[in-house]
Amino acid sequence: MSQTPCREMLDVLCPMHMTLDESGYITAAGPTARKICPEGLVGQSFLEMFEIKRPREIKTITMLCDNMGTKLTLRFRAAPRRQLKGVVMAGPGVGEMVVNLSFGISILEAVQEYDLTATDFAATDLTVEMLYLMEAKSAAMDASRQLNQRLQTARVQAEELALTDTLTGLRNRRAIDHALASLLSIQEPFALMHADLDYFKKVNDTLGHAMGDYVLQRVAKIMLEAVRKDDVVGRIGGDEFLILIRGSENRAILDRIAQRIIERLQVPIHLGDKVCEISGSIGIVLAGSYSKPTADQMLGDADVALYAAKNAGRGRHILFAPEMRRAPKIA
């Protein structure tokens, strides 16, 4: 085959090729090869421009000649030392070699850096399809990620709602049962307070439900302010609350918390021109007083202690003691 049609064929079939003479100097280059080496290729020594990384032993043109058909990993000696893939074969002329190059996996950066277009690749080259797929897949992935984020947010909100008392924002019965069970399972010391408002029914009956709701919200705030962030406060009935004080069974501390709650409950509450006065009674049990505490037993004993507090004149807190179980209850 004469030189010119052969060169044209190579330009179209492998636009990123170079031809080398027997001493390794570049005699011609395809259009894309010329585009990525705008400083000029023809006349340069191939091995001075490119370092062959694999196979490692190729340091001379003779060795390159011995590796025809082998997959080569090479890189530009000049910065940014971009890596390329290549293969070398004997060319049409005597002693001539043809090297064909491609970018391999770093194609996207190369396309950006050299501003390559679809016409810089052979018509059969799948690079453009690959770039299409990369964009299409990342757009699809992005849409899926957004969907996942929205679903996650919705799930968190649904869970929040399902575990929250909507009037006060405190935990609901379900959430408290859950928290109590998990405290029992990790066998951490904790105290359970069962609080009941005194005189609250009268507020609802005489001042209306709006005032009643307002009072419950105030109570929730008082309780939350009296405990730490890790403690759990829940409303389990109309005016009944459960508080889980984590990590402490120190009586002095528990006394102080219960006392602070009751004192603040007794401060008159104003709403518009209405004012009401309530109080609270609290029964307390400690997980550490049982050899094997259970939720039912602790809740039952806290209830007993609460009624002992009511019996003793309301507006006070009492720590459960086993002998209270025999005492008569009053409502």
Add this chain to the structure above:
Amino acid sequence: MHGLINRGIQKFVTDSYGTAKWRVVMDRTGLGFTNFEAMLTYDDEVTPKVLAAVCDVLDRPYDDLLEDIGTYLVSHNNLEPLRRLLRFGGVTFVDFLHSLDDLRDRARLAVPDLDLPRIELTEESAERYSLRCYAPIRGWGHSFMGLLRAMADDYGALVYLEHTGFEAGCETLAISLLEPRFSVGRDFNLGARSA
């Protein structure tokens, strides 16, 4: 119908007429929700319902509305990624026209459960083409007309498009290429990262 289609209709209405109008549209459909998720699948009857409601609320004829949606999909900045994916179809507008035969497969490579209507391009001469579009919903041909018109602008080609009819689930468009390089068109860099 795939959520991407419904989401596309939603984006067209919200980007062109505002979210308040879209809420009115969805209220009218009685579907009980406002937002379509691009990556979920919806019942087939949802899309015609939504399109009918959009026509009512915007007071637009059906065919015009679908053509506008097609134009929007290519020309609005918020949908730049889609324009880019279409431009991967070819270097020239004629290449792009020929790539439409593969559009379904290309879409499926990106989103496996996206089932776009089958379309067939016939080259009658170097300047005259016809595009047949087999779609379950009437009007796809009109949205393709809007899309092709916007893509011609994108490539800088001057074309004349005509919707030549609907029969047996197939709509036909006549495409006359008046001037392939009428203007410079819009940029397309192979390696540009779209936002």
